[in-house]
Amino acid sequence: MITRRMLMAASAGVAMLGQTALTASAQEDTVKIGLILPMTGPFSSTGRQVEAGARTYMEMNGDTAAGKTVELIVRDDAGTADQTRRIAQELVVNEGVNVLAGFGLTPLALSVGPVLNQANIPAVIMAAATASITKESEYYTRTSFTLPQASVPVATWANENDINRVVTLVTDYGPGIDAETWFTKEFTENGGEIVEAVRVPLENPDFAPYLQRVRDSEPDAVFVFLPSGVGSLFMRQFTERGLNEAGIRLIATGDVTDDDLLNEMGEPAIGTITGHHYSAAHESPENEAFVESFEEANDGMRPNFMAIGGYDGMHLIYAALEETEGEVDGDALMEAIKGLSWTSPRGPVSIDPETRDIIQNIYMREVEEVDGELYNVEFETYEAVKDPAKAEDSAE
Amino acid sequence: MSTMSENAGKVSAPVTESVAATQLRRLSAWRAFEIVLWVAAFAAIFLLPSHMLVLTEIAIVALFAISLDLILGYAGIVSLGHGAFFGLGAYAAGIFAKHIYAEPVTGLFVAAAASGIFGFATSFLVLRGSDLTRLMTTLGIALMLAEVANQMAWLTGGADGLSGVMVGPILGLFEFDLWGKTGYIYCLFVLFILTCLARRLVNAPFGLSLKAIKGNPVRAAMVGVPSRRRIVAIYTVAAVYAGIAGALLTHTTSFVSIDVLAFHRSADVLLVLVLGGVGYLYGGIIGAIVFTLLRDWLSVITPQYWMFWIGLVLVIIVVVGRENLGRWHTFLPNSLQERLARVVNWRLGMKLRGEQ
Known part of the structure; x- marks a missing residue:
C-alpha cells in the first residue's frame, strides 16, 4: 500500500509539472474534448450513436460554454483497449484536451484510468455500463447507466x-x-x-x-x-x-x-x-426536440440509449464549465460535476456526488x-x- | 536477404573450416541499412518528442513480428495463433506487477519464462502435420487460451480486463511518464537487444540449419540436422520473444485487456510481417513502421472509414511491391538496383580479401 501511495504522489508531481506545460500550450479560449469511441469493428454502432448524440447536443446548444469555444476531437479505438489508452494519452499530451469522453466498452474505459490520474483529466463515460468502473479513478463520471x-x-x-x-x-x-x-x-x-x-x-x-x-x-x-x-x-x-x-x-x-x-x-x-433509462418514445418536450434534431441530422436514424449518453455527457461538460466559469482544471471540473442535476430528454437526472455515477429514473x-x-x-x-x-x- | 545463395556461388572448391567461419562472420556483419535504422530509432527520442506513444507501439509490434519471423521466416512454420504467446506474456507481466513485484524488467523475465514454458509445451503439437494442420493447431491453442483467460475472471479480470496494474519505475530509477518517453526508450532498448540476439541466432549454424529444414526437411535430416529438436528450440525462442512483446505492452499501458489474446492480434502480426518481408528479421520492423503509421494517419483523417482505405492501400502495396515491401526495388531499372544493393548490403568492418 505504501508503494502504491508513493507512486500516486510521484505521478501527481509529474502531472503537476505536465499540467502547467499543457495549459500553456492549449489555447486560452478553447476547451478541447477528446471523444474516443469504437467507430469500426463489431461495436461501431455504439460509436456512431454516441458521436451523433454528442454532435446533436452541440448542434442544439451551440459550440460555446462559459464564453469558451468547445472543440470535439473524435478518434476511433476499434474497440481495442490498448489503442484507447494510447489515443487518450496522445490526445492529452499532443492535442492538450481538457476532458476525455466516450468509451464504448468496460475494458476501454478502464484502460485510461492511469492516464486520468497522471494528468488530472476528467473522463465522461458515455456508454460502458459495468458498475465498478467509476471506482478505479476519482476522475471518472458517467452519463450512461449501470446494469x-x-x-x-x-x-x-x-x-x-x-x-x-x-x-x-x-x-x-x-x-x-x-x-x-x-x-x-x-x-x-x-x-x-x-x-x-x-x-x-x-x-x-x-x-x-x-x-x-x-x-x-x-x-x-x-x-x-x-x-x-x-x-x-x-x-x-x-x-x-x-x-x-x-x-x-x-x-x-x-x-x-x-x-x-x-x-x-x-x-x-x-x-x-x-x-x-431511455426510450425514444419518452414523452417530454426535451425528448421531442432531441429526437427530431437527431433524426434530422442522421438521415432518419433513431436515437437509442447510447445516443442519450453522448448527449447528456456533453451537457454535463457544458454545465460543469458554466459552474467553474470556464476554468478547465481537472479537479475544478470534477468538483463542479459532482451533484449537478438537470432535465435530460430521458427525464430528471443528477450526478451522485459520492460515486460520480448517474442517478436517474x-x-x-x-x-x-x-x-x-x-x-x-x-x-x-x-x-x-x-x-x-x-x-x-x-x-x- | 538471399545472402546464402549469393555467397554459396563465390566459395571456391575446397571449403576449409576457416573459409566457412569467415563466411558466417560475413553473413552476420552489420549492414548499412541496419545501422541507419537503429540510429534513426534512437535519434527519434530527441527529434520526435510528440510521437513517443506511436513509436512505442511500433517497437512492440515490431518485436512481436520478429518473433513470428523466427518461426515463419526461418523454420517455415505458419502460425495463426502467435497471439497466444503475446497475450500470455501480457497477462503474466500484468498479474506479476499487480500482485508480486512492480519492477518491469523483472516482469519481463517472468513473462518470458511463462511464454517460453507454454511455447515449449505446445511446440510438440506443431511438430505434427503439414502447414494446414499447423494453422489449425496454432489457431486452436490461441482460442483456448483466450477462453481460459475469459473464464478465470478472478485472476485475469475476464472480459473487463485486468485493471489496477501499477507498474513501478524501470530498475527502480526511471518512472513511466505521460509523454511516453521512458516507455519508448524502454521498448527500444529491449527491441534492440533482442534483435541483436536474434541476429546472432539466425546467422549462427543453428539458424542456417533452420533454413535447411525450411527448404527441405527430408534432405536436412539426411545431412544430420535434428529437425524436431531445432523446431522445438526455435518455437520456444519465438514464444519467449512474443511474451516479452506482450509484457512491454502491459508495462507501457498498465492495463491488460482480453483482446491481447484475440484472433486479430495473430492476424495483424502476420500481415505486418508479410508486408515487411519474411526471413530477414527486419521485415517485422519495417512492416510495423509502415502498418502502424498508415493506420494511425488514416484513422485520424477518417475515424469511421479508415479500414476501407487501409485495405485499399495494403492491396496496392502488395500488388505494386510484388509480395512484400522488401522487394519494391525490383521495379527500378537494373543499373539503379545494383547500385542500391551495393549501398544497402555494405557491411561493417568486412573488407575481406577477394571481395570487391
Missing part, C-alpha cells in the same frame, strides 16, 4: 406483478453477469424463485438450444440480458420455439429492445417488457406499435434510482 441500475427495477416489477418463477438468460461476460447477479438478488429477496440460470456464450449467438431449456423448465417469465445487436435474432428464435404460446413472458433490460434496431425485430418483439416499458413503428412505451417509473452495486459498497 445493476437497470436490472433491479425489472426484478421489483416482476415481484409486484405475479411473476414467481423465472429463468435468467444472459450473455456470458461482465455486464451479463452483473445483470444476472443483481436481478437474482433482488428477485429472490422478495420471495421470487430462480428456476434456472442460463449463460449464453458471447461469440456464438444461437439461442435455440438455450430457449428449449427455458421452455422445458416452464417458468412464468424469462429474464434476458443481451448486448445490443443480437436482439432481433433472439426475438425470432423466441417466437419460433413457441415460448410466448407456452405463456412464458419475456422481461429484459432495455439493451434487448434497442431503439435503433427495434423496427427490424418486427412483430415478435411486441409485448416485451423491459426496464431501462428507470422506466418499465412495453413494446407497442405506434403509428406503424415499434416503440418502447413507458408505463411505470422507478424514480431516482442509484447504482445499487455502489450503494451496497458504501453501506458496508
Whole structure:
C-alpha cells in the first residue's frame, strides 16, 4: 500500500509539472474534448450513436460554454483497449484536451484510468455500463447507466406483478453477469424463485438450444440480458420455439429492445417488457426536440440509449464549465460535476456526488406499435434510482 | 536477404573450416541499412518528442513480428495463433506487477519464462502435420487460451480486463511518464537487444540449419540436422520473444485487456510481417513502421472509414511491391538496383580479401 501511495504522489508531481506545460500550450479560449469511441469493428454502432448524440447536443446548444469555444476531437479505438489508452494519452499530451469522453466498452474505459490520474483529466463515460468502473479513478463520471441500475427495477416489477418463477438468460461476460447477479438478488429477496440460470456464450449467438431449456423448465417469465445487436435474432428464435404460446413472458433490460434496431425485430418483439433509462418514445418536450434534431441530422436514424449518453455527457461538460466559469482544471471540473442535476430528454437526472455515477429514473416499458413503428412505451417509473452495486459498497 | 545463395556461388572448391567461419562472420556483419535504422530509432527520442506513444507501439509490434519471423521466416512454420504467446506474456507481466513485484524488467523475465514454458509445451503439437494442420493447431491453442483467460475472471479480470496494474519505475530509477518517453526508450532498448540476439541466432549454424529444414526437411535430416529438436528450440525462442512483446505492452499501458489474446492480434502480426518481408528479421520492423503509421494517419483523417482505405492501400502495396515491401526495388531499372544493393548490403568492418 505504501508503494502504491508513493507512486500516486510521484505521478501527481509529474502531472503537476505536465499540467502547467499543457495549459500553456492549449489555447486560452478553447476547451478541447477528446471523444474516443469504437467507430469500426463489431461495436461501431455504439460509436456512431454516441458521436451523433454528442454532435446533436452541440448542434442544439451551440459550440460555446462559459464564453469558451468547445472543440470535439473524435478518434476511433476499434474497440481495442490498448489503442484507447494510447489515443487518450496522445490526445492529452499532443492535442492538450481538457476532458476525455466516450468509451464504448468496460475494458476501454478502464484502460485510461492511469492516464486520468497522471494528468488530472476528467473522463465522461458515455456508454460502458459495468458498475465498478467509476471506482478505479476519482476522475471518472458517467452519463450512461449501470446494469445493476437497470436490472433491479425489472426484478421489483416482476415481484409486484405475479411473476414467481423465472429463468435468467444472459450473455456470458461482465455486464451479463452483473445483470444476472443483481436481478437474482433482488428477485429472490422478495420471495421470487430462480428456476434456472442460463449463460449464453458471447461469440456464438444461437439461442435455440438455450430457449428449449427455458421452455422445458416452464417458468412464468424469462429474464434476458443481451448486448445490443443480437436482439432481433433472439426475438425470432423466441417466437419460433413457441415460448410466448407456452405463456412464458419475456422481461429484459432495455439493451434487448434497442431503439435503433427495434423496427427490424418486427412483430415478435411486441409485448416485451423491459426496464431501462431511455426510450425514444419518452414523452417530454426535451425528448421531442432531441429526437427530431437527431433524426434530422442522421438521415432518419433513431436515437437509442447510447445516443442519450453522448448527449447528456456533453451537457454535463457544458454545465460543469458554466459552474467553474470556464476554468478547465481537472479537479475544478470534477468538483463542479459532482451533484449537478438537470432535465435530460430521458427525464430528471443528477450526478451522485459520492460515486460520480448517474442517478436517474428507470422506466418499465412495453413494446407497442405506434403509428406503424415499434416503440418502447413507458408505463411505470422507478424514480431516482442509484447504482445499487455502489450503494451496497458504501453501506458496508 | 538471399545472402546464402549469393555467397554459396563465390566459395571456391575446397571449403576449409576457416573459409566457412569467415563466411558466417560475413553473413552476420552489420549492414548499412541496419545501422541507419537503429540510429534513426534512437535519434527519434530527441527529434520526435510528440510521437513517443506511436513509436512505442511500433517497437512492440515490431518485436512481436520478429518473433513470428523466427518461426515463419526461418523454420517455415505458419502460425495463426502467435497471439497466444503475446497475450500470455501480457497477462503474466500484468498479474506479476499487480500482485508480486512492480519492477518491469523483472516482469519481463517472468513473462518470458511463462511464454517460453507454454511455447515449449505446445511446440510438440506443431511438430505434427503439414502447414494446414499447423494453422489449425496454432489457431486452436490461441482460442483456448483466450477462453481460459475469459473464464478465470478472478485472476485475469475476464472480459473487463485486468485493471489496477501499477507498474513501478524501470530498475527502480526511471518512472513511466505521460509523454511516453521512458516507455519508448524502454521498448527500444529491449527491441534492440533482442534483435541483436536474434541476429546472432539466425546467422549462427543453428539458424542456417533452420533454413535447411525450411527448404527441405527430408534432405536436412539426411545431412544430420535434428529437425524436431531445432523446431522445438526455435518455437520456444519465438514464444519467449512474443511474451516479452506482450509484457512491454502491459508495462507501457498498465492495463491488460482480453483482446491481447484475440484472433486479430495473430492476424495483424502476420500481415505486418508479410508486408515487411519474411526471413530477414527486419521485415517485422519495417512492416510495423509502415502498418502502424498508415493506420494511425488514416484513422485520424477518417475515424469511421479508415479500414476501407487501409485495405485499399495494403492491396496496392502488395500488388505494386510484388509480395512484400522488401522487394519494391525490383521495379527500378537494373543499373539503379545494383547500385542500391551495393549501398544497402555494405557491411561493417568486412573488407575481406577477394571481395570487391
